Amino acid sequence: MRLIASLRLGLHSFIDLILPRRCVACGSVLAYHEYHICPWCAKRIAYNPISNWELNNRISQWYHIRELQRVAAYTIYERDSVVARIIHQLKYGHKYELGEWMGRMAASELDSTHLFDGVDALVPIPLSRQRQRKRGYNQSELIAIGISKLTGIPVWSNILERTVNNTSQTRVEFWQRYTNAKNIFRLKPSVDRSLLEGKHLMVVDDVMTTGTTLFSAIMVLRHIADVNISTFSWAWTRTGSSQHSVASSIYAEEDEEQQGEAPEGTAAIAEEG
Numbered sequence: 001m002r003l004i005a006s007l008r009l010g011l012h013s014f015i016d017l018i019l020p021r022r023c024v025a026c027g028s029v030l031a032y033h034e035y036h037i038c039p040w041c042a043k044r045i046a047y048n049p050i051s052n053w054e055l056n057n058r059i060s061q062w063y064h065i066r067e068l069q070r071v072a073a074y075t076i077y078e079r080d081s082v083v084a085r086i087i088h089q090l091k092y093g094h095k096y097e098l099g100e101w102m103g104r105m106a107a108s109e110l111d112s113t114h115l116f117d118g119v120d121a122l123v124p125i126p127l128s129r130q131r132q133r134k135r136g137y138n139q140s141e142l143i144a145i146g147i148s149k150l151t152g153i154p155v156w157s158n159i160l161e162r163t164v165n166n167t168s169q170t171r172v173e174f175w176q177r178y179t180n181a182k183n184i185f186r187l188k189p190s191v192d193r194s195l196l197e198g199k200h201l202m203v204v205d206d207v208m209t210t211g212t213t214l215f216s217a218i219m220v221l222r223h224i225a226d227v228n229i230s231t232f233s234w235a236w237t238r239t240g241s242s243q244h245s246v247a248s249s250i251y252a253e254e255d256e257e258q259q260g261e262a263p264e265g266t267a268a269i270a271e272e273g
């Protein structure tokens with residue numbers, strides 16, 4: 001056994017020598033035992049201090065939603081931060097393997113906070129069909145899979161879908177856009193609603209900026225009888241609460257849908273979707 005372990009270590013070291021793995025945040029070469037980020041960057045991940053998962057002031061407009069149980073975010077997203085770089089690599093750097101790792105990391109650290117207690121299923125925020133085809137994966141689903149591997153909570157990816165928006169968005173006024181944004185999801189027609197009744201569903205998203213995306217999902221799910229809803233975002237931005245930011249995030253989301261992948265450095269607040 002010891003021989004096999006040594007051979008494996010040798011093989012890994014050899015591969016690392018030929019094709020060095022690099023930190024997704026700073027690009028430095030990783031040691032054999034390091035995965036995805038270096039210790040220097042790992043120390044710079046800003047964790048969300050909220051530990052009791054009560055609704056916070058930022059989303060006070062959600063207070064009236066009685067089905068809502070917990071609203072959680074794991075890290076804080078700031079421009080050019082380690083968190084921002086991880087998210088950027090996950091979404092635009094085709095580093096899909098980061099998603100499950102991110103979910104596992106969150107689940108292992110948050111399990112003791114009882115965040116996942118009583119949750120029956122994880123419901124990832126879906127991408128549009130076009131986007132999913134282009135990217136090849138749904139980053140929120142990968143994060144959910146990572147959480148699932150540690151908690152045993154199943155991932156239900158086939159509940160929500162994006163509605164097809166036929167109206168041209170280019171000249172639509174802001175509030176019209178905002179209203180449209182509220183209706184971006186629906187239950188898939190094939191879903192057996194009776195299977196969802198009385199369940200505690202946790203909606204999983206990669207980044208929460210304004211909350212518009214999560215809010216839209218909640219608005220759809222709350223019509224299920226006796227349902228409880230919680231939300232989990234791997235990261236959230238503290239700057240997204242003003243109307244200006246709501247507008248810019250919606251514009252950005254649409255622009256992203258229309259123009260394709262965001263180039264490096266432009267994804268400051270515009271990370272929803």
Ligand SMILES: [Zn+2]
Pocket residue numbers: 023024025026027028037038039040041042
């Ligand atoms: Zn690094």
